[in-house]
Amino acid sequence: MGSGFASSRFKHLSTHCVAALLLAVTAGAADQDRLLFHAETLDGRVLASRGADTPFNPASLVKVGTSLWALESLGATHRYRTVFGVEGDWDKQTGRLAGSLVVQGWGDPDFQAENLFMVARQLNRLKLNRIEGRLRIDGDFWIGWENGVARRALDPRDRADRMGRRLRMIFDPYRWDGSTRSAWAAVCARRGWDPADPPRVKIVGSVRPGAPADWTPVVIHRSNPLPVLLRRFNVYSNNDIIRVAEGLGGPSGLQAFLEQRLGVAPGAVELETASGEKHNSLTARTGVRLVRAFLETVQDLGLSVGDLLPVIGCDPGATDHKFPKLARPDRAGSVVVKTGTLINTDGGVAVLGGVFRTPENEIVIFCIAAPRSGWDEPQFRGLQQSWLLELIETSGGAVQRPCGGELPFSDTFAETEWVVSLEAL
Helix, strand or coil, rough: HHHHHHHHHHHHHHHHHHHHHHHHEEEEEEEEHHCEEEEEEEECEEEEEEEECCCCCHHHHHHHHHHHHHHHHHCCCCCCEEEEEEEEEECCCCCCCCCCCEEEEECCCCHHHHHHHHHHHHHCCCCCECCCCCEEEEECCCCCCCCCCCCCCCCCCHHHHHHHHHHHHCCCCCCCHHHHHHHHHHHHHHHHCCCCCCCCEECCCCEEECCCCCCCCEEEEECCCCHHHHHHHCCCCCCCHHHHHHHCCCCHHHHHHHHHCCCCCCCEEECCCCCCCCCCCCHHHHHHHHHHHHHHHHHHCCCCCCHCCCCCCCCCCCCCHHCCCCCCCCCCCEEEEEEEEEHHHHEEEEEECCCCCCCCCEEECCCCEEECCHHHHEEEEEEHHHCCCHHHHHHCCCCCCCCCCCCCCCCCCCCCEEEECHHHH
8 A cells, every 4th residue: 555655646746747847848948049149250150140130138248348449449558547636735844734635537447445555655655644624526536336327426526525535534544444454454465565554644624526726746546557457347247337438428429439330230239328237239240240349459459358358267257157167177268258137127138248269260259148037047047058068069169278367456557656756846
């Protein structure tokens, strides 16, 4: 009787398991049919294509366009500068300024606490440690992150106040929070500074936007070179890359640039943001054109595409988690990509665009998207991984490239210098 009961139970379970398996297979096939993709070699030979002219939201793939625009507009040697100056009477014996500290921003999108430490050290070396007047902030100046369009301060007065409060805190070790203390410890370890001797510039007055009529620049800070800066934004898919686009003309300027640069008709690219947030639109075929143009430009500049975009199996960020089979040691470094993910906007989307090189030295460019993926992103990432692995196999394989060095920090190649000597002030 017992064996009969067990047999009946297993038959019941078996029926349900088979039904569930069939349902999963059917659902998987249906999900796979929703993928839009296009892949071709550098010479234009199409390897795979489905729904290649169906528009979808490209999400953070837009960042490749923003990076392309910046490189072609500013050049690979470009560094953003931020100028620090004084207004008023400066007593160099006591280090006190009876006037204002002026910050003139020129759009550095990746200015962090580490960069302010560099500036504060220079100000202290110039015998400046106390500002009796105001902190005046002029131009496009940011410290830290704002999470793209979601939390940014649009009003110049609000932005100056927010950034001014951050600057005053970072300039004064007595006001540091935990993250600032950690940043100081890390930069000291990297640069060989004495962690027990932090710089201090105390600012007594309030924050005010705009520069006074008469002030004297004393320290200039220059950012990492543009390719390093863009790599940092792309590896972490940081939405504050919109700061890069703002100095060039914003989303409308980016859209016009891409339409002309990619040779597509007006409306083939529609952009609301330069980061991939909110509502944007292009096709898989256009996505391949975008990656191709980016590849051509970085090569013309003497760079590798992996110098600016995430390399699966090599870089930090989310790519290894999303595509674990491609991150394995026997495949790491073979595919350079840019992912894009939205959960709610336009029903969600999971996008992957990138490039790999075959053993025959043929370059393959691809773009694959899963529109309306919503909260099922992990499932669609698995399908995209399978599709890409099959594309690699049918192309003859993908050559692994050695992983590059550690992802630079915002201060790694940054520079500060005195505008004039102490004696001339």
